[in-house]
Amino acid sequence: MKIGVLALQGAVAEHMRMIEMIGEETVAVKKVEQLEELDGIIIPGGESTTIGKLMKKYGFDSALVEFSNQKKPIFGTCAGLIILAKEINGTSDTHLALMDIKVERNAFGRQRESFETNLAIKGVAEDFRAVFIRAPYIMEVKNDTEILSIFDDKIVAARQGHLLGSAFHPELTLDPRLHQYFVEMIKEYRR
DSSP, X not given: OEEEEEOSSSSHHHHHHHHHHHXXXXXXXXXXXXXXXXXXXXXXXXXXXXXXXXXXXHTHHHHHHHHHXXXXXXXXXXXXXXXXXXXETTBSOOSSOOEEEEEETTTTOSGGGOEEEEEEETTTEEEEEEEESSOOEEEEEOTTOEEEEEETTEEEEEEETTEEEESSOGGGSXXXXXXXXXXXXXXXXXX
């Protein structure tokens, strides 16, 4: 199994470290051609507008939609969650528009309002330490999207089939359980 981390901007090395902790092969994805050899990909946190522009510039926007059409799992964290969303509150612009959710950007405040908290995440843990940095949240889930975690009455993790999204940064801890959940999703879709 090989899991990529989209390496255009954001916490690439941290996600790769988590995948390696689980014992799976990982690669920093800088070229569209690399997608062919992957079983799943992580879109990291960073700045969603910047990541979106770079995806368009290098052809990742259409390539990742095709990747998703093959039912290969995609995990978006923080900005990656925004990249996956079909709807972003306050704008008609979207990036990949794959996951049937509506998100609110910077929903928990600016950088100085960053915080950590323990979350219950369905199928993952009752005590997952989550790092929120300029985090979005999911305002609405539609169709077959499953809510996995809620914090302060806000949806902060969800899954829709082969798509997984979190508003927080699981890669900024030493807890690989959410990444392990993603690995199990990949195994499920490879069957």
